[in-house]
Structures are given as structure tokens and as C-alpha cells.
Amino acid sequence: MLDKPDYKQIIKEIEVELKSIVSEGKVANYIPELAKVDPNKFAFHISSIDGENYGFGDLDEKFSIQSIAKVFSLTLAYKLNGEDIWKRVGVEPSGNPFNSLIQIEQENGIPRNPLINSGALVISDILYDTLSNPKVDLLNFIREITDNHDIEYNIKVANSEKKTGFRNSALINLMRSFGNINSDINDILDFYFHLCSVEMTVKELSKAFLLYTNHGKLLTNDKEIITSTMAKRINAIMHSCGFYDEAGEFSFKVGLPGKSGVGGGIAAIYPGKYSVAVWSPKLNSKGNSYLGMKALQLLTAKTKRSIF
Ligand code: GLU
16 A cells, blocks of 8 residues: 655756756647647646645646646536437547547537547537526536636637637537437537637646546535536546547556646546646647646656556
């Protein structure tokens, strides 16, 4: 049995060691608003299930969580619609870039998983059908699990993506042609771009992800948001599909279920122990935060706690 890690000391060591690593990669620029972000921002925050919280860097700065928000929309759609959602989206890694069109054509409009763009668009369509006031209800759900009513969409980022989201437009049209999108395409794209524009600090993000650490219950009041089986399945999907076509590499080097976003954020969890969020906008060639991955690799090596 391993001793409980000294998170405080380990986080200090990570801060020191990261200073000697030169960050490679580039800030995402296909969404013009994201290209304006300072590439040298960095923040890291860990929340343990016993209430310990440590971090360093730009801890109170909000950033665009982008695809990390797909975990929240999946959680709400799964909670409201149960196992039926798997009739419209799969649970297999795609092995392709997050915005790839190829498999959608080959696999008759059924996306490989809910964390790539095509899958998140189908989940958005399901939620749009289910919720009475989709944008408001989704935001309220994210606020509830973060225990913070300051969480907002960034309308500038959503509108910026709307102007340049040609691949998402192509994906949703293709899926519509196969009958896997029900509502108006422009409404779903608008809803999806708002979802991706949610902003959080690393503190807020690590707190929100405690839901998945804590097997589907809020840590603050023990309320069950999803069943432990649902939480287990979402964690499994994050593990196999959360890092674009680099999910295998992330598993190999870090070994935690998690999700990255093109805003440079990564959120990850160790079930029953901790959740962690990191933000560094420079992305590697697969679209994952370069320094974020290094930081998490150090964390699981030093704590000797990964799922493996
Ligand atoms: N809004 C982004 C897109 O659809 C999200 C991509 C990501 O973070 O992976 O392209």
C-alpha cells in the first residue's frame, strides 16, 4: 500500500522542474479569438477528494475550455436520456484528428465517440431536443457541478468560431444526410459553439472534475448527479478518447482519464483520489497542450498514482 502523496511538496517540485522545459508548439489560431491569448500563460491546480487544494501560475485567470466542455454536455445528455444515447454515438477511439470527416462518411453518420467534434455535435442535438431552454439549462448544469454561478459562455469566442467553423458545418451536414441530426443545423452549431466557449480557471475546472473522481456525486453535498456506472463509463471514454489521436500516448505517458481542449487546457482525474487541471496555450501537433502533458506526466510519476 502506497503512502498518501505529499501533494503540496510534489506541486512545488513540478513548478520548479517545468521552468527548465522550453515549451514547444503553437497557440490554436483557426478560431481567431483564441489566437489572441498570451502563449506564455500557465496554470496548474489539483483538488484532492479529502479537500486539499494546491496550485501555481495564473490560477485565477479564466480561459476557453473548448472541448473539455464536451465532457459536461455528455454528462447531462447521459443523465437525461440514459443508454439510448449510444444508439447515435459510439464509444471507440477514432484514431483520427478531432475534426475529421472521413469516418463519418464511412460509418454512416454515427460518430466514433462523444468527445470528437462529430460526436459532440450529435450530443448537442440530443440535448437541444431534450432541454426546454438549451443554452441556459446547459450553463446552469455546468454551474451546479462547478458549485460556481460565475461560469459564463464567452460570446466573442462563440461568434468567432461561428465565422470560421467550416469543418463543423461540414460534419453536421454530413451527419444530417445520414439522418443522425434532428434539429436545425444552425441552431445546433450555435449551441455547440457556445458550449465550447465556456470559460473557467484551473481551480474551477479541477473542482468540476471532482464529480468524476467522486463516482458521479458532488463532493460538496453528496448529491448524485449521475450513477457510479455512468461515471465509470464517462471516465472510460475520457481515457480512450479524450486526447484526439494522441489518447494512446497520453495513456502511455500520464495514465489518467481526462480531456483536453484547443484552448490549451487539460482536465484529468484519478478515480477516488484527485482531479487536476492545467492550462498552457501552446499545443503540440496533435492539438494537446505541450506543457500541460509534461506537467501531468510529472504528477503521475511523482505521486506514483495513475490508473495503472
Ligand atoms: N470548438 C473547437 C472545435 O470545434 C473545439 C475543439 C477542441 O477543443 O478540441 O473545433
